Amino acid sequence: MRIGLLFGTFDPPHSAHVNVAEHMLRTQGLHEVWLVVTPLNPFKQHQAISPNHHRVAMAQLAIEGRAGLAVSDFELGLPTPSYTVDTLQAMHERWPEHRFVLIVGSDNLASLNRWKNPEGILAHHDLLVYPRPGADLHQSMSAFQGHPRITALHDAPVMDTSSTRLREELATGFIPADALAPSVLEYIRKHRLYQS
Secondary structure: OEEEEEEEOOOOOOHHHHHHHHHHHHHOOOOEEEEEEOOOOHHHOOOOOOOHHHHHHHHHHHOOOOOOEEEEOHHHHOOOOOOHHHHHHHHHHHOOOOEEEEEEEHHHHHOHHHOOOHHHHHHHOOEEEEOEOOEOHHHHHHHHOOOOOEEEOOOOOOOOOOHHHHHHHHHOOOOOOOOOOHHHHHHHHHOOOOOO
16 A cells, blocks of 8 residues: 655644645545654754653544544654654565655755655655745755655645644643644643643
8 A cells, every 4th residue: 555654743733734644645646644653853852742642642533533544653662763764664664565655844855855864765755745834845846856756745735833833822721723623622631731
C-alpha cells in the first residue's frame, strides 16, 4: 500500500492536521495517511511537550471515525534524538510491503537541507508539500525545481493553525473555535493539559 506519513508532535492535534491528511488521502492516490506522533523535534530542543500517551490519545480522538486515517506511535519507540531518515528506514524494515510518502509543509521543505541526510530521504521517498503561512510554496520549491520526487500541492489546505498558539490560548482559558475536535477539547479539560 502507498501510505502518507504526516509527522508531528500533535500537541494538540488540530483541525488543520486532519484537513491536510484528508486532502492528501483524497487527491494523491494514497491508501492511508498515518499521523506519526513524534518525540521532540531535534530543531526544537528548548520546548517542552506533553507526555507521549496524551499526545497519542488526542491524535486518535482527532481522527476518530475518519476512514483512511490512522495514528502511529512507532517513532516514539525509536532511539532519540529522532531523525526522519532513520525513522523511514525503520518503518521500511517493519513494513516492507508499504511505500511510504512523506507529507511536509512548505516551511519544512525550506529547511530540508538542514535535516539529517535529506538525499537519503529523497532517494527512496516521494514528498508531498502543502502550503504554510510564512513559507511561500514557490520559494520553498525553488531549490528543488523539477525534482521528480517532490510535488507541490498549491490547492492543498493551508495549515494556518499553530499548536503553539493553541496551547497559549488554552492556557488563558480561551476556547479556540473549530480548531479542535470536541472530543480533543474534552480530553484536554479532563486531563488539565496546557494549564497556566
